[in-house]
Amino acid sequence: MATPIYVLGGYQTDFARNWKKENKHIVAMMREAALGGLEATGLEPKEIDVGHVGNFAAELYAMQGHLGAFLVDIDPSFSGLPTARHEAACASGSIAILAASAEIEAGRYDLAMVVGVEQMKTVDPGRGADFLGTAAWYDREAKGIEFPFPKLFGRLGDEYDKRFGLKDEHLAHISTINYSNAKRNPLAQTRSWYMTEDHARSTDKFNSVIGGRIKISDCSQVTDGAASLFLASEKAAAAYAKKRGIKLESIPKLLGWGHKTAPIEFDAKVAESKGNPYVLPHTRQAILDAFKRAGIADCWGVDAIETHDCFTTSEYMAIDHFGLTKPGEAWKAVEDGTIEMGGKLPINPSGGLIGCGHPVGSTGTRQVLDAYKQVTGQCGEYQVDGAKKVATLNIGGSGTTSVAFVVG
């Protein structure tokens, strides 16, 4: 990118928590992410020039809008801080990063705080699933349908099956890997949950079908969580490095980004991609754009991927869309261990949305924070050895808004 954007660090809340049970407001979650990030980076509140929030639907889950303004309440010296909230369904966190980095590139500000946040455990699962339906064309694709999104992503699997063939055992293995990785992540929602390959393959009362070919083990979680990220211009990063006696080159950057939007209805997507080697060509293009801006030829130029496994089918899609295999051959990378920890290109060392959790508006910032942690060697038990560059893919709706980043 023309103007480099530096990533100074951030903070993730424990995705296993239930903030309603703790009797805490969504602003408490934002507060912990913001203050935790300031502590992690060693930044002072007064150094922050602007605040951005990524959030999907606090209006529905928490009866609260205008979330940007809540950043101001976190510290007295934030009073006056320009703030905004950004939304593109489950890609909201990445959209907030795009907005923050654009302002830095434009020279408007030098140091931005980005907080992705979602409080989801405020309602029962059926009502929550209905809220999530507003990420699709609600009246046409979700209204009156129980758990619309598992069904939409089940159909993504069906489309793969139709075009290339798809075995559910490969989806089960994707689920198993994500749960397994999450066990090493101390902030992952499912770190203490029971899950085996047998369990993921089964279809019984402990792993019931939610919709179409999607079973409980194929689904990401309903999660409360927030993740902050601090982005800096070269000027601010240089001052930051100097103050700490570290080299500017040691601070990771957003090396590239891609952003595309497909038609919102799943049927329209499938109709449009007929004859295209990729089922979601705009998602593919967002990835290619990120690679191009980062100056890397293909996926083998990164050391790990944090992708949007809202369902096992979306990770299955990501495998060929990232280019780990030819279109339709993602099962090969699932079978041969490529995507596992220690494999040629690990996917979701954090556990991803299935294992780490999926607080919708927070997922994009959590992914980039995990990418930052990987390339700075801060991932502890889920560290990918020697990771220098990590790619992310964040998706809103049924493959509608796609945002990819490369961090390194």
Place this chain on the structure above:
Amino acid sequence: MATPIYVLGGYQTDFARNWKKENKHIVAMMREAALGGLEATGLEPKEIDVGHVGNFAAELYAMQGHLGAFLVDIDPSFSGLPTARHEAACASGSIAILAASAEIEAGRYDLAMVVGVEQMKTVDPGRGADFLGTAAWYDREAKGIEFPFPKLFGRLGDEYDKRFGLKDEHLAHISTINYSNAKRNPLAQTRSWYMTEDHARSTDKFNSVIGGRIKISDCSQVTDGAASLFLASEKAAAAYAKKRGIKLESIPKLLGWGHKTAPIEFDAKVAESKGNPYVLPHTRQAILDAFKRAGIADCWGVDAIETHDCFTTSEYMAIDHFGLTKPGEAWKAVEDGTIEMGGKLPINPSGGLIGCGHPVGSTGTRQVLDAYKQVTGQCGEYQVDGAKKVATLNIGGSGTTSVAFVVG
């Protein structure tokens, strides 16, 4: 601003319409604003690089999120268009303009489509007022309170009264001016409504008290509406001008912007500004920042203002915060005709939020569109003669997020 942002035009829907009664979805409103804007500017869909939506709470009013993605549905050549939705309560439209212009300044895109939209006539007034309460700190300032926002802005009047004295007759005159201006605006919601100064001063069953000192005549409207805006880099604007045989200099620009956020709770704002000459100092700063970036010394450097009169008290506040009078002396500009059509500095020639209407997420884009129309002499009956520069002020919450622009 370092990189100039050109305004090529846009389109406003008729704010008097009720889209639910027409049995139309919110996407129909976005479609009309986008296609109308393309027609007005003579741009082809394929020329648009990126789409931004300003919207407050479609999740609540229309059970629909992910509005950015709906832009893609408007024309087949929009498929793949990067899109996003931006929100800061009633300042959402301006926040979308800020995001779009930052991306152009950053060199990411050359031509952006911005659509501000809100469909509000889907619920009864009480429920709608409760939804609007999510622009404040809902649990503390709105929950269980009937019509929270009139009460909050009534308190803004009370604060003026306490600090400087305030006569309700001046608020009534502000209302009268806005209704009167709206009669000349063929897209204004109240253009055919009955309103006189006597009526605005009265407190009877036809002008009942909503909360505190706020009567019906002091309130902006519940409005369905959308307004689009097309923003261009210098490169795109030069190509646009060349194709049409017009001079680049004849195309208006965003000359300056300002963006500040105050603490979300009204009590916190009042406590913070104690001893400050301005009741809302961050709003004042946003205006000053816009003036500074536009290279103008004060309000007398603009020929008209489109301000956020969600209630008469917020326009009363804007008068001294823009600097038309000393703090607390806004009544002078109300009494002496300064702010009326033909006055020294007309405010809200369009009729503003009281007269033209207030589709929340659309107001910021409607204001800048009206500023564009004024400086290009396209306002017909509500044209301010010879207007070269126009300022806008858009506010989210109870004076929480403030965004100001200068167009010229």
